[in-house]
Amino acid sequence: MDSPEPLPLTAAAQPPSGRFLAVLLLILALGAALRLVPAPAFQAVGFDEALYRDYAVKLDRVGLAGYPDICALYLEQQQRPEAGAKLPPTRFLYVGCATLWKNLFHRNTPMADPRQPGFAGRDPYLISLKSVSTLFSLLQLALLPLCVWRMLGPGPVIPATALLACAPVPIHMAQHALIDGFFGFWAMLALWLLWESLQRPLPGRLLALGASCAALVLAKENAFFVGAGLGLLLLLANRAGFGKPGKHVWLACGAGTLLGVSSLALLAGGFEAVLAVYKLLVTQASVLPYAIQTGDGPWHRYLLDLLTVNPVLFCFAMAAALGNGWRVPATAYLLAFVGATYLVMCNVRYGMNLRYTTLWDFPLCILAATQIRHWAGTFPGRAVLLENAVLGAACLSALHLYHVLFIQHPLYELASRGLLEALKILK
Secondary structure: OOOOOOOOHHHHOOOOOHHHHHHHHHHHHHHHHHHHOOOOOOOOOOHHHHHHHHHHHHHHHHOHHHHHHHHHHHHHHHOOOOOOOOOOOOOHHHHHHHHHHHHHHOOOOOOOOOOOOOHHHHOHHHHHHHHHHHHHHHHHHHHHHHHHHHHHOOOOHHHHHHHHHHOHHHHHHHOOOOOHHHHHHHHHHHHHHHHHHHHOOOHHHHHHHHHHHHHHHHHOOOHHHHHHHHHHHHHHHHHHOOOOOOHHHHHHHHHHHHHHHHHHHHHHOOHHHHHHHHHHHHHHHOOOHHHHHHOOOOOOHHHHHHHHHOHHHHHHHHHHHHOHHHHOHHHHHHHHHHHHHHHHHOOOOOOOOHHHHHHHHHHHHHHHHHHHHHHHOOOOOOHHHHHHHHHHHHHHHHHHHHHHHHHHOOOOOOOHHHHHHHOOOOO
């Protein structure tokens, strides 16, 4: 039994039943609770979190007009011989959203002293950064059902949403001042909007697609990975049956990217400043002892890390990749994106980390959901029972691993050694 063909847009737009909505809302509520409850064992301030806080404090003090000075100070400090690799201030969108959050909700809250106990839970800048991470994790979770419904119809909506709601890494990203979950939302949005634009390039969709491409550039330099994946999808669209990549779709992606780069240059003080920041980041990251120790490995390292942290989801997603996933245009589209971005990401020297795979959360959950339904459908008369049983086992396995990795063990960074130690494979 093959996976069901994606429904026409008119069928996919049919209103869901009350029971369907009730189950979906229950799953969304569970996913929201897992992201909002401050349960992780790691309660200190991580290295990256401290740097994001520093940028947020500086931005709050000098404003947008002074942001070139922040970038200039970064270049000055990083050019010193004793300087180690530090994340760059060009990740403006995350820092800017956190600063806006602080001014909206914590304007009168004084900065906490880093030397005092409980600093992470009292400092308005750290609280704002974590709030932004949580908000965009919730937005990603809420957006997923709509994306799945539009791409594949109602069938995979509930299983895909349940898999994302219980996935360990997205929950972890929602509970710390880390940019990767924030970036994953924009990657997911751009990937979905490109699909919609390929089906029917309406002006609103094209504008939203361009805006999401601009947001990716302003969020993180990893936008290059997403751009490579989207570019391949555009090139393959006609032949693979993804849709028609007319000139308006190309223009939306190109104009959005150019807008993001131009805005970043304006904030940083010029294109030369942006290039200098990225050049320093690449140069220094390649000699950073921590990156050398934890960021290297063979091309299949990401496969092993994904298998370690969420084995049931990974196995079903891989089954889709090796089997029926290529038979349906929508799932083939997702597989092509994962494959293209994987090819680029696994070749970055000393730059591999499970945190960077958040841009795959969206496609992997959908692929696993369609494969679970495909497998269950091979048992007529028991399909619903088997689908629910496998889905429940997958979610319980994911929640158990989250508990082990992040509650029993104070894991912050997601390097392979830390994962293996938390699971007692290494002792």
